[in-house]
Amino acid sequence: MTVLDERVGPFPLGRINDRDTLGDPTHEGVGHAVTHAEHVDDFDMRHLRYFLTVVRAGTVSGAAQELRISQPSLSQQIKRLEQRIGAPLFIRSSRGVELTTGGRAFLREIQSIPGQLRSAIAAAAPSPLVWPVGVCGGVPAEVLAEVQNGLTGRPGDRAEGRAEPALRMRSVNAADQSELLQHGELAFGIVRLPGAVPGLVRAVVWDEPLGVVMDAGHPLARRPGPTWSDLSTQRLLWYDEGCAPGYADTVPAQLAALGWNAALHPIDQDQQALFVHALQTAGDVVALRPRLAVQGDPQLVWRPLPTRAAPRERLAVTALADGRSARHLRTAAGRRGWPLLT
Incomplete structure (x- = not known):
């Protein structure tokens, strides 16, 4: 409801x-x-x-x-x-x-x-027991765990007998999250930066350099790291604008400035199985991910980009700036050391 x-x-x-x-x-x-x-x-x-x-x-x-x-x-x-x-x-x-x-x-x-109306009800009612959270595509499990621990782990709640809030996470395109936050359908969103939206408070929970991800059987997987010349023959498995507004355009532009005008191959980033399948079945396709996002997956290989100024993936938790969720987020950010953006 x-x-x-x-x-x-x-x-x-x-x-x-x-x-x-x-x-x-x-x-x-x-x-x-x-x-x-x-x-x-x-x-x-x-x-x-x-x-x-x-x-x-x-x-x-x-x-x-x-x-x-x-x-x-x-x-x-x-x-x-x-x-x-x-x-x-x-x-x-x-x-x-x-x-x-x-x-x-x-x-x-x-x-x-x-x-x-949501704010009025929240102001009069006790703290909710469930916070709905929208999650954009391709968010690593480590980030979800960090958000879970940060937003629900409030010291003293158990000692004082208060129930800790639970998070109900579901896949929601970043382009839709702002509207759902405004309408009260979401308490928090998890999005990629950049992508500033007025009226939201954002706390950065993930900031890692991007590297090249490929299937373990890809020819470039046998090398310690690809060159820009190597990458010029590869298509980039990438997000569409609706899935990652701002980020979907910013990173390819950064790559072009570094020497790789990548031909983009968009795919649904919400489904890991499709992501891996695309890398396995197309010999000229690679992806970009932080190393920790694919670490431990035997089907995939991660290699650094040939630069010391690699583009970065930054993920943030967002909430309406004037609501209870924002106050809760600011408290969590201070406790976890998440940088706040306005």
């Missing part, structure tokens, strides 16, 4: 100064909020979720599949929302949907509501 499925009490979503209202329930700000709330009594929070999902998916059918409801049912719910607002929100075509002028205005005003 997401925050958009949850119903809350009569408190408004607007920002109200706690110092002015907690001791005085008749405060003018609360009165205005209650009056405004009367005009939206017949709105259902799930309609906002449906609207936002259609915007994200770009098609009603894609949104229906994501929401696990039928397409006709979703279309009917969107129509009801448009009737309640009194204006069309989408222009429908054979290619999908796009927002009308009114739809764009509606999106601009309501897209922060899920995050605000």
Whole structure:
């Protein structure tokens, strides 16, 4: 269940100064909020979720599949929302949907509501027992263990009888994580740097130089290290932009400056089996990984790049800058020595 499925009490979503209202329930700000709330009594929070999902998916059918409801049912719910607002929100075509002028205005005003509601619930509720975490493709197990230990290992919790939070990790493209953080679907994300997004706090948990990874039977595996001339004949098994925004462009540009204009061979980096299979079945394909990421895998061989200034892989844990998750992340970063980025 997401925050958009949850119903809350009569408190408004607007920002109200706690110092002015907690001791005085008749405060003018609360009165205005209650009056405004009367005009939206017949709105259902799930309609906002449906609207936002259609915007994200770009098609009603894609949104229906994501929401696990039928397409006709979703279309009917969107129509009801448009009737309640009194204006069309989408222009429908054979290619999908796009927002009308009114739809764009509606999106601009309501897209922060899920995050605000999540923050309001989090501020009033006890600490959650489960933190959902989005993980971009190709993250080493060592990084997941470090994040697990850093975010859940709070000294004193067991001694004081408090339950330690658990992490629920799932694969999520880095390009989608910011939106899911904003909507409250994720508490944290794990992404590659660079890729700065406003409104997020980032803690670097992994910073290692990249080297060449190849199948153990590859001709270059018999050498102590490839030259730029050797690498010029190889394609690079690489991420697409959606999987690693910023990083997917930055590293090839760095390689080109060093002398390797690599032809890119994109593949789903979330599945290790496909990654290894591609290296085994194509004789002119290599990859880039930190040494620790493939250490101990007998099918793969790691060799250093022919430079002392090799590109680096930097992974960071992210959270919304003004929420409870960010406070928790800052505490963990200080305890584990993770550098914080703003």
